Amino acid sequence: MxxxxxxxxxxxxxxxxxxxxxxxxxxxxxxxxxxxxxxxxxxxxxxxxxxxxxxxxxxFFQHVSLASFFGGTVWKPTTSPPSFGILPLITGTLMITVGAGLVALPLGLLSAIFMSEYAPKRVRGILKPALELLAGIPTVVYGYFGLFFVTPLLRHVLPSIQSSNALSGAVVVGIMILPLVSSLCEDALAAVPRALREGAYGLGSTKMEVTTRIVVPAALSGIMASFILALSRALGETMAVTLAAGANPQLTLNPAKSIETMTAYIVNTSKGDISTTGLVFPSLFAVGATLFAITMVMNLIAQRLVKRFRQVYA
Missing domain, CATH: 1.20.5 (Single alpha-helices involved in coiled-coils or other helix-helix interfaces)
Known part of the structure; x- marks a missing residue:
């Protein structure tokens, strides 16, 4: 007690x-x-x-039907009568996005594999900051870079290319999203356990076999997520494509011609005096809603891909 x-x-x-x-x-x-x-x-x-x-x-949709908006092939909001077929803007946006993906995705993945699996520590310490420096360049600089450097360079291959064209816009946007792809892919590759590599080496695999058959498949979920995120970034790019790709909303698949993306239309229209009584002003929000819907679908696809290819290691 x-x-x-x-x-x-x-x-x-x-x-x-x-x-x-x-x-x-x-x-x-x-x-x-x-x-x-x-x-x-x-x-x-x-x-x-x-x-x-x-x-x-x-x-806007009280005066323009969804069928004519999404099915129309002519976008001329200021003519009389106006035409609000968004297909030329969607086609131009997808041309820039797909072209940028063709530039950035393979280069970003290969550079990430090199820095993660092959590069010495000293080389990696120099290469990675230099690559990520591209992410700090303003997008308007990329636009002028495409206009005054990429397009004249492409004119040596395609003499008939226009001064503002989809190909130049795709190249500069691809360069712009390259650091994003490289950094995220490298993080995904670095997250693969070291034991998987050592086990493959113990079985007699070469460096190439370990990289292509063990490391990359194990990091596939992160790689796919980085791809979708980078494409979403390219989908919403504004200033670079406004300067490099032009402002000509035409339904074409020729990358040598001038086009207009959805974001470029919003910028080009917003910087002028717009009357709020007509259909031009609400058309900005209709185009923005369409772009938002496309981006949301891409993010949902990214989530499904991550769940589909995710691998959990003890």
Whole structure:
């Protein structure tokens, strides 16, 4: 049976510990609610963007049917009568996105494989910052780079190429998203456990066999996610394609011709004086809603691919 003095000593010793537990619980609660508030802001922002796009584009679709909007082949919003067929803008946007992917995806993956599997530490320390430096260049600089360097260079191969063309826009956007592909692919390759490589080497595999048959398939989910993310970035690029690809909304698959993307139309129209009483102003939100829908579909595809190819290692 403890004495009264012993009980007093135990109670005094427990009070600081209890106070410490109480303060820790309060701090954890504050951090938890702060993180919840940050997540709530992200969700609220997305909801606000969707609400603005739908409410502002609704007057447009009251006068233009969905069939003529998505099925029309002529985009001339300022003519009389106006024509709002968005297919030329969608085709131009997809030409830039696919062309940029053809440039950035293989180069980014190969550079990531080199830095992750082949490059010495010293070479990697120089090459990676130099490659990521491309991500810090303003997009308007890429636009002038395509206009005054890439297009004259392409004219030696295609003499009939126009001064503003889809091919030049695709090349500069591909160079612009190259650091994103390379960095994310390298992170995915570095996440593959070292034991898989050592096991393959122990079975007599070569460096090439380990890279192509073990490391790349194991990191496929991260690689696919980086591809979709980079293409989404190319899909929403504005200034580079506005300067390099032009502002001629025509339905064509010829990369040597001038085109106009959805983002370029929004920029070119917004920088002028627009009357809010006509259909030109709400058409900006209709085009923005279409671009948002395409981007959302690409993100959903990325999530499905990540779940499909994900591999978990102990």
């Amino acid at each position: 403890p004495t009264t003095a012993q009980q007093t000593i135990v109670a005094v010793a427990e009070k600081p510990w209890r106070r410490s537990l109480g303060a820790r619980g309060i701090r954890q609660g504050i951090v938890r609610w702060f993180c919840f508030a940050a997540a709530l802001v992200s969700v609220a922002t997305t909801f606000g963007i969707v609400t603005v796009l739908l409410t502002q584009s609704w007057p």
